[in-house]
Amino acid sequence: MTDTAVKIDNVAIARDYFRLLDAKSPDMLSLFTPDFEFYYPKYGRGGGAxxxxxxxxxxxxxxxxxxxxxxxxxxxxxxxxxxxxxxTRGVLSNGDKWAAGETPCGRFCNVFTFRDGKIARVAVYLDPDYLNEAESAFLWGREGRQW
Known part of the structure; x- marks a missing residue:
């Protein structure tokens, strides 16, 4: 397989990851190697299903x-x-909603590493404060900000 074909396949797998994550599908685990590692804010580093x-x-x-x-x-x-x-956009368990561009949270960056057509590592970088509980973290205030 050419380098371009591998890149296209890896992007397709990353797209599937988001689709299956939103569906809360256990099939998402099939995208990972058995020994995969991950990072998620406030959880830290982890590995495996x-x-x-x-x-x-x-x-x-x-x-x-x-x-x-x-x-x-x-x-x-x-x-x-x-x-x-x-x-991202979504609804919290208390009924509150968030949407990137409208609320402070909802933007993210993921870094995937692939091995043999599977996700071997994913690092998720985002602000997990969906409930906006960390008021003291708004060092520059909320007024006039574009989300």
Missing amino acids: EQLMDVVVGLSARVETMEHDVSDYLFVAEGDHVVVEGT
């Missing part, structure tokens, strides 16, 4: 639904890596 499910269960306690609209995402593929910059 059991620890990833810890993150999913923790998020599910706060997040009712989440949507990734990959149609306008930036995908940068190089070698075994795909970097994705994107946005």
